[in-house]
Amino acid sequence: MSDSRKRHEALLYHAKPKPGKIEVVPTKKYATQHDLTLAYSPGVAEPCLEIAKDKNNVYKYTSKGNLVAVISNGTAVLGLGDIGPDASKPVMEGKGLLFKIFADIDVFDIEVDATDVDKFIETVKAIAPTFGGINLEDIKAPEAFEIERRLKEELNIPVMHDDQHGTAIISAAALKNAIEITEKDITKLNFVVNGAGAAAISCTRLYLELGAKRENIVMCDSKGVIRKDRDNLTSQKAEFATSKDLHTLDEAMQNADVFIGLSMGNVVTPEMLLSMAKNPIVFAMANPVPEIDYDLAIATRSDIIMATGRSDHPNQVNNVLGFPFIFRGALDVRATKINEAMKLAAVHALADLAKKSVPEQVNIVYDEVSLTFGKEYIIPKPFDPRLIYEIPPAIAKAAIDSGVALEPIEDWERYREELMERSGSGSKEIRLLHNRAKSNKKRIVFAEADHLDVLKAAQRVHEERLGNPILLGRKDLILALKAEIGFTGDVPIFDPKTDEEKERRERFGEAYWKNRQRKGRTLSEAKKLMRERNYFAAMMVNENEADALITGYSRPYPTVVKPMLELIEKDKGISRIAACNLMLTKQGPIFLADTTININPSAKDLVKITQMTSNLAKMFGMKPNVAMLSFSNFGSSNTETSRKIREAVSYIHRHFPNATVDGEIQADFALNPEMLAKEFPFSKLNGKKVNVLIFPNLESANITYKLLKQVESAESIGPVILGLSKPVHVLQLGASVDEMVNMAALAAVDAQQREKNK
Numbered sequence: 001m002s003d004s005r006k007r008h009e010a011l012l013y014h015a016k017p018k019p020g021k022i023e024v025v026p027t028k029k030y031a032t033q034h035d036l037t038l039a040y041s042p043g044v045a046e047p048c049l050e051i052a053k054d055k056n057n058v059y060k061y062t063s064k065g066n067l068v069a070v071i072s073n074g075t076a077v078l079g080l081g082d083i084g085p086d087a088s089k090p091v092m093e094g095k096g097l098l099f100k101i102f103a104d105i106d107v108f109d110i111e112v113d114a115t116d117v118d119k120f121i122e123t124v125k126a127i128a129p130t131f132g133g134i135n136l137e138d139i140k141a142p143e144a145f146e147i148e149r150r151l152k153e154e155l156n157i158p159v160m161h162d163d164q165h166g167t168a169i170i171s172a173a174a175l176k177n178a179i180e181i182t183e184k185d186i187t188k189l190n191f192v193v194n195g196a197g198a199a200a201i202s203c204t205r206l207y208l209e210l211g212a213k214r215e216n217i218v219m220c221d222s223k224g225v226i227r228k229d230r231d232n233l234t235s236q237k238a239e240f241a242t243s244k245d246l247h248t249l250d251e252a253m254q255n256a257d258v259f260i261g262l263s264m265g266n267v268v269t270p271e272m273l274l275s276m277a278k279n280p281i282v283f284a285m286a287n288p289v290p291e292i293d294y295d296l297a298i299a300t301r302s303d304i305i306m307a308t309g310r311s312d313h314p315n316q317v318n319n320v321l322g323f324p325f326i327f328r329g330a331l332d333v334r335a336t337k338i339n340e341a342m343k344l345a346a347v348h349a350l351a352d353l354a355k356k357s358v359p360e361q362v363n364i365v366y367d368e369v370s371l372t373f374g375k376e377y378i379i380p381k382p383f384d385p386r387l388i389y390e391i392p393p394a395i396a397k398a399a400i401d402s403g404v405a406l407e408p409i410e411d412w413e414r415y416r417e418e419l420m421e422r423s424g425s426g427s428k429e430i431r432l433l434h435n436r437a438k439s440n441k442k443r444i445v446f447a448e449a450d451h452l453d454v455l456k457a458a459q460r461v462h463e464e465r466l467g468n469p470i471l472l473g474r475k476d477l478i479l480a481l482k483a484e485i486g487f488t489g490d491v492p493i494f495d496p497k498t499d500e501e502k503e504r505r506e507r508f509g510e511a512y513w514k515n516r517q518r519k520g521r522t523l524s525e526a527k528k529l530m531r532e533r534n535y536f537a538a539m540m541v542n543e544n545e546a547d548a549l550i551t552g553y554s555r556p557y558p559t560v561v562k563p564m565l566e567l568i569e570k571d572k573g574i575s576r577i578a579a580c581n582l583m584l585t586k587q588g589p590i591f592l593a594d595t596t597i598n599i600n601p602s603a604k605d606l607v608k609i610t611q612m613t614s615n616l617a618k619m620f621g622m623k624p625n626v627a628m629l630s631f632s633n634f635g636s637s638n639t640e641t642s643r644k645i646r647e648a649v650s651y652i653h654r655h656f657p658n659a660t661v662d663g664e665i666q667a668d669f670a671l672n673p674e675m676l677a678k679e680f681p682f683s684k685l686n687g688k689k690v691n692v693l694i695f696p697n698l699e700s701a702n703i704t705y706k707l708l709k710q711v712e713s714a715e716s717i718g719p720v721i722l723g724l725s726k727p728v729h730v731l732q733l734g735a736s737v738d739e740m741v742n743m744a745a746l747a748a749v750d751a752q753q754r755e756k757n758k
């Protein structure tokens with residue numbers, strides 16, 4: 001895209017449809033007169049009086065605890081310089097947006113017309129009661145240092161100058177990892193820091209804490225190298241003044257191992273890069289234009305580890321990875337400060353996260369096949385959903401341990417759950433499922449492990465400890481793919497076609513033949529069939545060499561279900577299997593059946609489907625409330641389908657009077673308790689939240705589940721096969737990595753449940 005086009009697009013984005021990027025949204029009901037008597041006068045007086053009695057109550061009755069002020073005077077806006085408070089507002093609104101989307105923190109952006117240090121401090125102090133935390137932004141050095149120091153001293157809420165400490169934390173985490181990749185020793189590295197402002201000084205101080213040596217650092221400002229013999233140095237610049245006989249950036253760069261740019265755009269040349277030591281680390285962090293263009297740097301040196309502050313290149317070293325999560329952790333324990341211990345905890349948590357395998361959704365957002373720790377991935381990506389539950393706990397813990405937390409966390413598991421919920425990071429049901437899978441790890445065969453996405457799913461199952469994967473497929477291919485995606489776990493790999501597996505094929509073949517010899521299979525045919533991965537995998541489960549099976553990614557559903565039915569017995573009392581999808585909707589989880597197997601189930605089939613689906617809901621820890629759906633309500637029409645549903649309902653009412661099942665009923669009545677109570681107060685579903693929907697036929701069930709997936713973007717687990725005697729689960733063709741991981745967790749829990757019921 002041309003520069004003028006980019007400019008136009010950026011302006012349009014900010015102007016339309018509404019000017020700006022954030023707004024205030026009420027969080028309480030305001031629909032009726034009664035609501036307003038609570039929200040405003042007279043009801044509002046009650047919390048006022050409670051707070052007047054005890055100031056701490058402000059956290060209980062107002063949004064203070066989750067509200068951060070992003071405050072600037074516009075004196076160092078990005079690398080644009082002193083452009084004033086009005087012109088800084090888009091950046092401050094942007095920070096507000098990032099606080100909200102990444103950490104669910106609300107922000108008022110405040111642009112202050114005050115360059116005088118005292119006036120600025122007084123302003124911030126005067127408005128501080130509104131906020132749970134203060135994020136100072138884009139205030140130039142040296143004023144920024146005093147402003148932050150005094151506000152920290154004088155306020156009892158966390159105050160952080162983002163450009164100093166946010167940047168320091170992120171760049172220190174990236175630096176730690178880059179150094180690890182180059183296998184160098186931080187104590188011996190020569191640093192050039194270009195810029196001696198708020199960001200540069202604080203970053204360099206933190207690198208010292210990581211082990212960098214002051215004598216190995218050369219810092220430059222707009223006048224060149226900061227030498228001890230220079231006049232009028234600020235105390236911060238004097239901290240890093242060198243006695244080396246160096247004058248220019250050009251000279252300083254010779255043989256440097258690390259370049260840290262926190263100055264302005266395009267001040268580093270390719271020649272300077274070429275003069276650096278082997279495997280140089282270059283963080284050109286000026287925004288929006290880095291000290292040297294990313295592509296130019298990469299083209300100049302192939303041995304470079306290169307990072308910028310921008311999102312359009314690998315290795316974005318930008319404080320966006322820090323401030324949302326640092327404040328989240330600090331607010332959640334009501335920390336009075338953001339101290340060194342909290343900062344270091346954040347550095348290590350961020351650096352460690354970059355080494356863990358990356359969730360598929362991050363690969364998708366960044367259009368990558370597989371992000372793995374290395375030169376082009378030294379630091380997590382801002383859209384990594386794990387940041388919200390990995391970083392704030394580390395910060396909260398450090399705050400507690402260092403004695404600055406007024407409300408320490410006691411239940412860490414619950415805290416992580418809350419963090420996940422804030423970000424909408426997976427639903428509660430999925431997390432519950434994953435936790436249960438972890439509690440008793442099962443052996444899960446992935447029958448198509450030589451497909452990249454299947455292998456990625458197996459990797460997550462292994463690394464998130466959801467189960468012990470067994471990989472089936474071409475060994476050489478699996479090993480190559482494993483190396484590509486950084487799947488280093490030592491997991492068993494079987495290729496059913498090779499001589500290595502002859503013994504198993506023979507054994508499985510015989511066992512299979514014993515069951516099928518009177519159904520037209522010969523022994524040699526049976527043994528030959530075991531070369532086929534789905535037969536081999538199913539027999540592993542039958543012969544107790546695995547606990548559960550996941551397959552179906554690469555082949556159409558019916559062609560995989562068929563052999564499964566041939567190989568795996570049905571559950572006792574089941575004549576037909578069925579399938580169910582768990583949809584994670586905005587209204588909560590809902591089980592839908594039968595979504596993929598029985599085209600036109602009879603009344604008897606519907607009874608069985610209802611029972612099997614109810615059992616699945618119980619496996620998820622839910623009490624099933626079942627609506628048997630139709631276009632008709634309790635006898636309002638008399639077609640063949642509505643009669644069939646009535647017959648099924650009546651059978652269930654007679655034989656299972658305690659089950660919460662009713663129908664036939666239309667979907668809107670089933671899902672709207674008020675409508676149901678008004679029209680059909682006699683229904684067993686009255687006062688219940690319906691969470692199981694049984695459909696009259698495959699068409700209606702299948703259409704509904706696919707519509708919900710597409711239109712509502714509802715996450716789905718399934719189709720889950722119901723009625724087999726083993727935890728064997730067939731995926732939809734081309735299922736996503738997340739869907740496979742969830743299915744594997746479900747298969748594991750299914751296996752646990754069967755073990756318990758034995």
Ligand SMILES: NC(=O)C1=CN([C@@H]2O[C@H](COP(=O)(O)OP(=O)(O)OC[C@H]3O[C@@H](n4cnc5c(N)ncnc54)[C@H](OP(=O)(O)O)[C@@H]3O)[C@@H](O)[C@H]2O)C=CC1
Nearest residue numbers: 076078079141196197198199221222263286287309318319
């Ligand atoms: N990637 C990230 O997350 C972040 C990036 N930054 C970037 O860092 C830069 C500085 O920000 P900040 O510290 O807040 O601002 P400050 O105004 O506090 O500091 C700017 C510093 O840059 C120096 N400088 C200006 N021009 C040059 C030059 N040609 N060569 C060497 N040094 C120069 C100034 O020198 P002097 O002291 O002589 O005036 C000053 O020391 C900006 O580009 C900003 O976008 C900042 C925070 C976060």
Ligand SMILES: CC(=O)C(=O)O
Nearest residue numbers: 078079163287318319
């Ligand atoms: C990223 C940031 O805060 C800056 O460039 O100022």
Ligand SMILES: [Mg+2]
Nearest residue numbers: 078137138163
């Ligand atoms: Mg900034």
